[in-house]
Amino acid sequence: MLSLKKISMAVVLGTGLLFAQQPLGGDVAGDNLVRQRAELNKAKADLEEARQKRDMEVAARWNDREKANQERELFNQKYEEAKEELDRLMEERVRLEENVRIAREDLAQVKANTETKRSEYMALAADKGILEPMFQLKDRGIPYHIPQRIDDFNRTEKSMLLYRDDPMRVAKSVIELAKRELAFSREIEWKKGELVFGSRVVFGEEMRLGGIYAMRASSGADSSVSMMLPAPGDKGQIFTWHDMNTAEPRAEVNEAFAMAKDSAFAMVPVDVLLSTTLSTELANSEEKTLWDEIKQAFHDGGILMYPIAALLILGLLIVLERIVVLSIKGASLHYRKVLNLAAEGKIDEARALAEKLHGSIGKVVKTGILRDYPDRAAAEKAIEEVFAGEVPTLERGLSTLSVLATTAPLAGLLGTVMGMIQLFEVITMHGTSDPKLLAGGISVALLTTEAGLIVAIPLQFLLTFLTNRADTIRARMEKAGLAVLNTRWIKG
Structure with a gap:
């Protein structure tokens, strides 16, 4: 750039001197002018060459700057990537350090637990x-x-x-x-030999079921049966031999011995709960039939059990009578065929078939078919008379059955009140020190309520069934009567 400026100044000065010294004429002046022009052209050429060099240097400088910018951008990109990688590595390091810390804590806990277990393990020999x-x-x-x-x-x-x-x-x-x-x-031990029953030594069989139960039975005419059952003692529960006092347990034990001899399966009466109360009941109880339980319930329930039983018997008799009557009254075979014949105008055939009809519906059809009426109103009155006679027959006894179903639970409740009054009298005399006495008194007092509900619930269901049946028959009677009237007197 400096040489280019010097050349420009030289050209300018040479041009100024040329014009300042140029004479108006003569050869010398012309030669000088030619020479100066030649020098000026040379200076222009040098100036153009200098410009070209300047342009080349500027272009090279811009290329260098572009490369420098690209290199700087590449450096910045690699720098950011390296920074991100360094941040990631730092986070990974922190995470690894946290994992190492947790692992050390776990290891310390495992060591502590191991030491505890080791101490327990070593103390096993001394822990009785x-x-x-x-x-x-x-x-x-x-x-x-x-x-x-x-x-x-x-x-x-x-x-x-x-x-x-x-x-x-x-x-x-x-x-x-x-x-x-x-x-x-869990083992089963079976043996035969001499057994001690009280003060007698007899020959018999003995069987043990693990550590909870044993039974034995003597053979011969005077057969005896005993079961080893728990009984209350000074130190809690002790086992003793209990002789079977009733026939049922003795028969069950003998049957178990017989089954054990002949098969791999035997039913043995066992009190697996080892309860002293259950054991005593198992040894002394006698199986009761349903009739025995009913008699016991009547005895415990008191005098009101008999009225409740009477209500049940009377109610069942009414239900039985109503079922028979409604079954007869509800018979309705062939009445539709009679109506069809009457609608077709075949009155004689309809009357012949109507003679065979039965039941309440049959009476309605017969009343409308067999008689000749002057008009529809007369026929309607005749059918209404049939209704007036049949409907009370259908509903007879239902109100009585409803009263019985309502009275039964009330009688049971009265018995419960009476029983509770007696129970309070017992509490007044003996106090509440015996819970078994109180529970037994309450259970007896509630027997009458239970009996009343047992009577009332089925009677109420049967009453509903019979009422629905009577309503159905009455509705079919109305339908049949209307059909008979329409077949003979069609309203126009």
Whole structure:
């Protein structure tokens, strides 16, 4: 750029000197002018060359600047990518550090738990409390093989003392003891031989079901049956032999022995709950028939049970009578055929067939077909007379049945009130110290209410059924009467 400016100034100065020194004429001046023009042209050429060089340098500079811009953009892009990757790596590092911290905490917890379990495991040999549940099972079960089972418990305790530094061996001995107790609880033992019944020694059979039950029966003419059942004792529950006092349990035990001999399946009366109350009932109870239970209910319910029973019997008689009557009154065979014949104008055939009709509907059809009436009004009056005679017959006894169904629960409620009054008198005399006495009194007092509802509910259902049946017959009578009138007197 500096050389270009110098050349421009030289050209300008040369041109000025040329015009300043040019004479008006002569050869010398012409030569000088030619020479100056030549120099001026040379200066122009140099100036053009300098311009071209300048343009080339400017273009090269713009290319360098464009490359620099591209390189800067590429650098910025790589810089952003590197920054994002660095941020991601930092987040990953934070996450890994958090995972490592959690893993260390878990590891510390696992170490603590492991140490606790190890301490418990090492203390297994010194903890005799693990045998306590099996001791309780032994004490609560029937007294069979007691010496052998106690010897097993003692041997296990000695093993726990001798091998306290070897918990695995102690654990094996405890597991073996538990297996033996489990096998005892589910095994069935059957034997024959001499048995003791009171003060007598007789020959018989004995069977044990695990650790909860045993029974025995003597053979011979004087057969005796006993069951080993729990009974209340000073230390809770103890097992003793109970002789069967009633025929039913004795027969069941003998049947069980007979079945066990001949088959792999036997029904044995067992009190699996080991309840002292249930055991006593199982030994002494006698199976009652339905008639016996009814008599017992009448005895416990009191005098009002008899009126309630009378209401039931009377109600059932009325229901039976109504069912028979409504079945007869509701018979309606061939009456539609009679109506069809009358509609076709075949009155004689219709009357012949109408003679065979029965029931309330048949009476309505006969009244409208068999007689000759002067007009429709006379026929309607005759049919209304039939209705007046038949409808009360259909509804007879239904109101009485409704009264019986309503009176039965009221009588039961009266019996309950009377029973509660007697119960309060007992409480006044004896107090409330015996819950069984109170519960028994309340159950007896409620027997009459139960009996009243047992009578009222079916009677109410039967009343509804009979009422619907009577309504149906009456509706069919009305329909048949209207059909008869329309067939003979069509309104125009």
